[in-house]
Amino acid sequence: MTTLLIDAQNVSKTFVLHQQDGLALPVLDDVSLQVAAGECVALVGPSGAGKSTFLKALYANYLVQAGTIGIFHRGAWVNMATALPHQIVEVRRHTLGYVSQFLRVIPRVSALDIVAEPLVEWGESQEAARVVAGEWLARLNISERLWSLPPATFSGGEQQRVNIARGMIAPRPILLLDEPTASLDAANRAVVIALMQEAKARGAALVGIFHDEATRDTIADRLFTVPLARRLDTAKELTA
Amino acid sequence: MTPILSVRQVAKRYGQRYGCREVSFDLYPGEVLCIVGESGSGKSTLLSTLAGKLAADEGEVTFRDVNGTEHDLLTLAEADRRRLARTEWGFVTQHARDGLRMNVSAGANVSERLMALGQRHYGELRATAGEWLEKVEISAERLDDRPSQFSGGMQQRLQIARNLVTKPRLVFMDEPTGGLDVSVQARFLDLLRRLVHETGIAVIMVTHDLGVARLLAHRTLVMQQGRVVEAGLTDQILDDPQHPYTQLLVSSILQA
Numbered sequence: 001m002t003t004l005l006i007d008a009q010n011v012s013k014t015f016v017l018h019q020q021d022g023l024a025l026p027v028l029d030d031v032s033l034q035v036a037a038g039e040c041v042a043l044v045g046p047s048g049a050g051k052s053t054f055l056k057a058l059y060a061n062y063l064v065q066a067g068t069i070g071i072f073h074r075g076a077w078v079n080m081a082t083a084l085p086h087q088i089v090e091v092r093r094h095t096l097g098y099v100s101q102f103l104r105v106i107p108r109v110s111a112l113d114i115v116a117e118p119l120v121e122w123g124e125s126q127e128a129a130r131v132v133a134g135e136w137l138a139r140l141n142i143s144e145r146l147w148s149l150p151p152a153t154f155s156g157g158e159q160q161r162v163n164i165a166r167g168m169i170a171p172r173p174i175l176l177l178d179e180p181t182a183s184l185d186a187a188n189r190a191v192v193i194a195l196m197q198e199a200k201a202r203g204a205a206l207v208g209i210f211h212d213e214a215t216r217d218t219i220a221d222r223l224f225t226v227p228l229a230r231r232l233d234t235a236k237e238l239t240a
Numbered sequence: 241m242t243p244i245l246s247v248r249q250v251a252k253r254y255g256q257r258y259g260c261r262e263v264s265f266d267l268y269p270g271e272v273l274c275i276v277g278e279s280g281s282g283k284s285t286l287l288s289t290l291a292g293k294l295a296a297d298e299g300e301v302t303f304r305d306v307n308g309t310e311h312d313l314l315t316l317a318e319a320d321r322r323r324l325a326r327t328e329w330g331f332v333t334q335h336a337r338d339g340l341r342m343n344v345s346a347g348a349n350v351s352e353r354l355m356a357l358g359q360r361h362y363g364e365l366r367a368t369a370g371e372w373l374e375k376v377e378i379s380a381e382r383l384d385d386r387p388s389q390f391s392g393g394m395q396q397r398l399q400i401a402r403n404l405v406t407k408p409r410l411v412f413m414d415e416p417t418g419g420l421d422v423s424v425q426a427r428f429l430d431l432l433r434r435l436v437h438e439t440g441i442a443v444i445m446v447t448h449d450l451g452v453a454r455l456l457a458h459r460t461l462v463m464q465q466g467r468v469v470e471a472g473l474t475d476q477i478l479d480d481p482q483h484p485y486t487q488l489l490v491s492s493i494l495q496a
Contacts, residue, residue, distance in 0.1 A: 085473045
């Protein structure tokens with residue numbers, strides 16, 4: 001029997017751009033997806049079809065107008081579409097991780113502490129969390145001489161790897177991944193694929209956007225095509 | 241979880257004009273809430289009203305103290321309000337000079353609230369003050385120096401120590417990074433984030449800087465012309481703003 005961890009039903013999302021005379025841009029129209037523990041689902045579809053929007057809706061980073069976004073959190077379902085902010089913060093801290101392409105952190109904080117932070121939030125001591133953070137950075141081939149430096153000056157690929165370490169260090173049951181291997185070389189891509197395989201093996205549910213087909217074919221158990229919203233004409237104008 | 245502060249339909253009038261109106265929200269323990277908006281939007285008026293520095297004209301504000309006792313802040317006797325302000329709240333002002341006593345030592349600034357709570361042992365007071373200076377990254381050797389000898393960033397950190405020493409459960413902050421250089425600001429934000437995590441305090445902070453809100457606040461209220469036009473999770477408000485004014489505000493951020 002499979003254990004569901006994500007149960008999104010009939011999700012719809014329309015952007016209303018008030019600075020463009022209230023232009024309505026439907027992106028998601030009645031999208032449903034279920035993901036089980038230990039499973040990796042790759043979101044596919046043409047650019048502008050709403051893959052990224054759907055992923056952000058699952059994380060409650062984007063508001064949806066209709067539908068439910070069920071996340072299995074500590075033994076109970078939480079609907080992220082209607083949960084209160086402090087509940088969402090709690091679900092994200094313990095259950096729902098997100099790896100984006102961009103690193104958004106307080107400037108002047110060391111890479112080591114940035115990676116360690118999620119474990120500290122789980123109650124680990126700073127020292128213990130730093131040890132684990134060092135292991136993650138080493139595994140992702142971030143040179144030890146960089147660990148004490150803030151990542152603002154790192155290369156794009158290095159920043160992305162710091163981001164991956166921060167996003168995956170706490171073994172959360174669900175991981176959302178937005179192009180986690182986008183600017184990585186082959187060797188580092190292989191490390192990230194191995195990390196994702198390990199997450200699956202410990203029973204995590206993964207949903208990701210993988211531009212690189214080889215990565216996608218290696219990691220994904222199935223593909224999910226995000227259906228195009230109905231009013232395609234308007235959407236085309238804006239994504240052209 | 242029960243909210244530490246419940247705000248219902250609060251309004252503050254200046255003559256015929258409303259400074260803020262129809263404000264409602266719940267704040268939970270450990271939550272950091274930012275109030276953003278341009279100057280004149282009513283955010284500082286709201287903060288001062290919630291903190292009891294201005295008398296509200298309408299609405300209800302309920303505070304739950306450490307024992308779970310509810311206090312109606314708008315009808316509370318002044319003596320009780322002062323006791324809560326000393327034991328359960330802190331207030332950090334934009335200009336450290338307004339929140340510190342400039343003519344006494346740093347140590348005395350930190351000890352003042354402890355003494356108001358009845359601590360008298362000189363050695364203990366001095367030791368606690370020293371610990372708190374270290375916590376906000378000021379050398380304990382500066383204990384006897386006056387705040388006027390400190391840089392702006394140090395003064396602001398001293399103000400944090402002075403407020404947090406009695407372990408308040410709710411701290412109000414009015415543009416705490418407003419007067420700091422950008423380079424000092426980053427370190428201050430990091431310190432605040434750590435202290436919030438370590439102490440589990442709830443914070444209500446006014447800022448005009450959406451970047452500060454993103455890095456620090458779980459939740460954000462957007463104010464325009466005295467009203468809250470949008471409220472929610474900070475990253476959702478910044479990445480998927482719904483209200484026309486919030487969309488304008490977010491699209492006006494300068495990208496460095």
